Amino acid sequence: MSTSGNRDMGGRRPQRADARTNRERILNVAEEVFGKGGQSASTEEVARLANVGIATVFRHFPTKAALLEAVLVQRFDRLREQAERLYHAPDPGAAFFDFFSHLVADAAGKIAITEALFEAGGDKGGDAAQASYGLRRAVGALLQHAQRAGAVRDDVELPEVYALLVATSRASAQAHLEEEERDRMLAIIFDGLASLPKARARLKT
Amino acid sequence: MSTSGNRDMGGRRPQRADARTNRERILNVAEEVFGKGGQSASTEEVARLANVGIATVFRHFPTKAALLEAVLVQRFDRLREQAERLYHAPDPGAAFFDFFSHLVADAAGKIAITEALFEAGGDKGGDAAQASYGLRRAVGALLQHAQRAGAVRDDVELPEVYALLVATSRASAQAHLEEEERDRMLAIIFDGLASLPKARARLKT
Amino acid sequence: MSTSGNRDMGGRRPQRADARTNRERILNVAEEVFGKGGQSASTEEVARLANVGIATVFRHFPTKAALLEAVLVQRFDRLREQAERLYHAPDPGAAFFDFFSHLVADAAGKIAITEALFEAGGDKGGDAAQASYGLRRAVGALLQHAQRAGAVRDDVELPEVYALLVATSRASAQAHLEEEERDRMLAIIFDGLASLPKARARLKT
Amino acid sequence: MSTSGNRDMGGRRPQRADARTNRERILNVAEEVFGKGGQSASTEEVARLANVGIATVFRHFPTKAALLEAVLVQRFDRLREQAERLYHAPDPGAAFFDFFSHLVADAAGKIAITEALFEAGGDKGGDAAQASYGLRRAVGALLQHAQRAGAVRDDVELPEVYALLVATSRASAQAHLEEEERDRMLAIIFDGLASLPKARARLKT
DNA sequence: GATGAATGAGTTTTCATTCAT
DNA sequence: TATGAATGAAAACTCATTCAT
Incomplete structure (x- = not known):
């Protein structure tokens, strides 16, 4: 493709x-x-x-910067749209974790865009920052949804979740991770994010 | 003159x-x-x-590359030494998590070394790869120790742990993370890594 | 405009x-x-x-050069026409000095055309040279008229007069001259050009 | 290439x-x-x-601008030094007119430096402006001297004199003026600058 | 005839690397 | 051995000019 x-x-x-x-x-x-x-x-x-x-x-x-920015905006926007679509999914927990997984898996191909992309998250002004913010908000919505549904523990907040999203995307893009390894990496994070009560429930059985 | x-x-x-x-x-x-x-x-x-x-x-x-490599080697070696020292610490679990935390916290200052550093993890040949490998092994040892001590769940393996270490270091270096946010990010990962049995024990009370 | x-x-x-x-x-x-x-x-x-x-x-x-040339031709032609009109004025002395003054004052607005314009006076071939020559001749006619009328001393010739015309036009266009300063600059030249005999006559009275 | x-x-x-x-x-x-x-x-x-x-x-x-500026500074400084040397000459009138003549004659070779040079007289900041100002002052001193000595009429001021200096330099540099023509051009200006009272005095006798 | 997108040659500027002192 | 001046190969960006619609 x-x-x-x-x-x-x-x-x-x-x-x-x-x-x-x-x-x-x-x-x-x-x-x-x-x-x-x-x-x-x-x-x-x-x-x-x-x-x-x-x-x-x-x-x-x-300018070169404008080109880079356009690339970033395009990418951010696509991701945001994806997040927004998932927002209406029946299972908010699955939606959140799916989005996380797909983003990270996707990143694998786009090595350093992701790099620039997320660097832009803070410093570059203009449209890229705008688009970056849009994505961040969409992720925030997904997160809240998942939290309300009890799929993600209540005490985590967007900044650290977003940081993890970015971090693992980059890792996935640059480190030479096998698919399995990437999945296990995500599993660890997802475990850390998972709602404790739910785990408890499972354990009590 | x-x-x-x-x-x-x-x-x-x-x-x-x-x-x-x-x-x-x-x-x-x-x-x-x-x-x-x-x-x-x-x-x-x-x-x-x-x-x-x-x-x-x-x-x-x-060459410039050689200089960069030397920097990397120095850094890798220092980190490896630190890991090796911690290997002999009384509490293997604490040792592992401490090392993880300190590495990530340290990274905050060294923005793009970390970048280059870890990129070098795979592609650059020569001494840097060697040193990188040395660090990786030392981390592996810490991990195993912690697992044997029951502080880290048994089913995780080095590749994903190392990937997380790298990923969060970079995030810490480049994202505009407050110290608190960084800590919460680590907390999530540490939770995910924590030995399930232990959690179970706690819960059963 | x-x-x-x-x-x-x-x-x-x-x-x-x-x-x-x-x-x-x-x-x-x-x-x-x-x-x-x-x-x-x-x-x-x-x-x-x-x-x-x-x-x-x-x-x-x-080509761009052709466009520039067309601009020059237009300008030269307009100036020539102006000179030719003044040729038939009742007072040849006034006509000459008026033309000189107006040209210089006009130049003030057209910064670098004047520049190109007059540079073209010599090197560029083609129509611009032709038009430039036409202007030069018209100025020559004005000058002669003024000399015959006793308003300009007899011993000056076209080359130096034309050079002064060009020089002061450019100065007027680029230097940061106040209107007063420009007038005083012209006054000096006009004094230098004025027919000595006439001055003498005036003085003797 | x-x-x-x-x-x-x-x-x-x-x-x-x-x-x-x-x-x-x-x-x-x-x-x-x-x-x-x-x-x-x-x-x-x-x-x-x-x-x-x-x-x-x-x-x-x-930068290219720095190079250009250095050229300008060098040239301005040389001219200023020349002006300053002449300031101490026995005959202030001759000194002034000599300086004027030499500057204009010199310019003939340096076509467009003179151009840039004098353009710089106003807009460019930095050293060139400084040097330009230094030259202007030195010329002003020569002029005053000559006026006090009665060689130049009292009612002319520096701005117009400097403008004429610049203008004729450029003309000399770019127009295709024979040496004779240049001299006659200067003669006109010098006549215009010459002290009228003195002339009058001579005539009245 | 008019349009504007496309083009490549040219310009300024930076940087890793080499050389003569 | 250390120095810093010199170098050319990029890289970003501009502009007159051409071409397909």
């Missing part, structure tokens, strides 16, 4: 109304490139892989 | 005649510089703060 | 059917833009302010 | 203590290059003609 599938296009003739297409292609390539090489990956690399001239990249995104 | 001798600067670098081999000074400065600015901090910055010429840095460390 | 009277257009694209060929609008905008930013002002700026696409500019003027 | 073509130069070995020499060479080349091509001449051109790598230029002058 790599976006690059339709990269070559035999005759190399972009243009026309698909200038819009170009923007998207650049954005997707950028996600991949920054994902691999981190924020310090070169803009020219993006241009090359997107099959456009360097100037075209800069026409769509006036 | 003697170069290094009279570089006075408000008392910074006494530059005693006995001059501890520059190598050490460079290494320490490098740890600080890379800790602040990340791997992309400039080598000249290191030279400047170490009060040596840029060429001197390159004499001791033939 | 006179020609551009219909620049504002709250509605963006008046595009009246009669649409005075864009050419004129572009030309006027270009005069203003190059006047402010010098020759290095960007062609896109011109297009933007003229409310046309960049390609339209290049359709009318095949 | 490769700079290496003309880099070798038979036996030229820079380096050693003549790093200082390098700086000077760059500065001189820069004066020439900017003199020809204006401020928009490329820094690489300077490097090439100075037979150094581009980075060397930037080592000595951290």
